[in-house]
Amino acid sequence: MKIGELSLKTGVSIRSIRYYEEKKLIYPKRLENGYRVYSEEDVERVKAVQLFLEYFYKKLIFS
DNA sequence: TTTCTTACA
DNA sequence: TGTAAGCA
Numbered sequence: 267m268k269i270g271e272l273s274l275k276t277g278v279s280i281r282s283i284r285y286y287e288e289k290k291l292i293y294p295k296r297l298e299n300g301y302r303v304y305s306e307e308d309v310e311r312v313k314a315v316q317l318f319l320e321y322f323y324k325k326l327i328f329s
Numbered sequence: 330t331t332t333c334t335t336a337c338a
Numbered sequence: 339t340g341t342a343a344g345c346a
Contacts, residue, residue: 270332280332300334
């Protein structure tokens with residue numbers, strides 16, 4: 267799937283998805299035209315990042 | 330239309 | 339993180 271789909275599927279902004287790649291949290295493949303292609307594994311990893319952030323911010327606020 | 334990269338009040 | 343610009 268392309269970035270637009272992943273964004274809708276996870277609720278994470280396109281901007282953030284690209285940032286996660288920069289941080290090496292996901293490794294999407296590239297099409298001939300340069301478009302990023304995400305696998306189900308990438309979907310799970312993006313979701314995992316959300317879970318971590320939720321935990322991180324809550325801990326930050328209530329500790 | 331959608332995505333890509335780069336840059337910025 | 340969002341948005342704008344100029345391409346493909």
